[in-house]
């Protein structure tokens with residue numbers, strides 16, 4: 813694999829993310845005010861920071877579970893065949909479920925995940941994504957709640973990686989290449 817030098821331009825600050833999550837949490841609380849216990853399902857790995865911040869804002873009884881679907885691997889191009897790599901630990905039949913995703917891009921991942929979970933006949937099944945790139949959609953899918961609509965840029969930070977790096981940045985930034993590829997094999 814080749815690598816290219818790049819810099820990260822901040823796109824959404826940590827403060828803006830926190831403010832948006834607060835507002836979204838109020839809407840989610842209103843939707844699920846009558847629920848016994850909401851099952852909040854994070855899609856690994858990109859949503860791990862988003863789900864952590866979101867559940868701490870939710871004044872609702874919640875259970876947290878995780879699902880992993882196949883994604884980009886180390887490349888920047890999407891795969892249209894989505895596989896479930898890790899299933900939930902808990903049961904969701906008859907329960908209210910909120911699926912938490914980092915980014916909706918082509919829409920294939922969310923469409924597949926929603927079909928997979930719907931087959932278990934949950935109660936209400938709702939979805940939230942932090943980022944949405946509507947310009948890249950290949951299949952029709954819109955989350956019930958969206959943090960920010962963004963242009964067609966490759967982003968990192970706040971849980972989201974480029975070749976497994978940059979997940980620990982507290983903000984969302986876009987990757988900008990500054991030079992030619994080399995052959996070090998290191999991203």
Ligand code: 5GP
Pocket residue numbers: 858883884890913914915916917918919920921922965966967968972973974
């Ligand atoms: P979709 O199936 O909607 O095309 O892809 C969704 C998944 O692709 C996201 O959950 C995320 O893992 C990955 N993805 C989409 N856009 C980006 C991006 O800009 N940066 C990174 N790191 N991953 C992305």
Ligand code: MG
Pocket residue numbers: 855856857858859883913914915
């Ligand atoms: Mg993802």
Ligand code: MG
Pocket residue numbers: 858883884885973
């Ligand atoms: Mg990834």
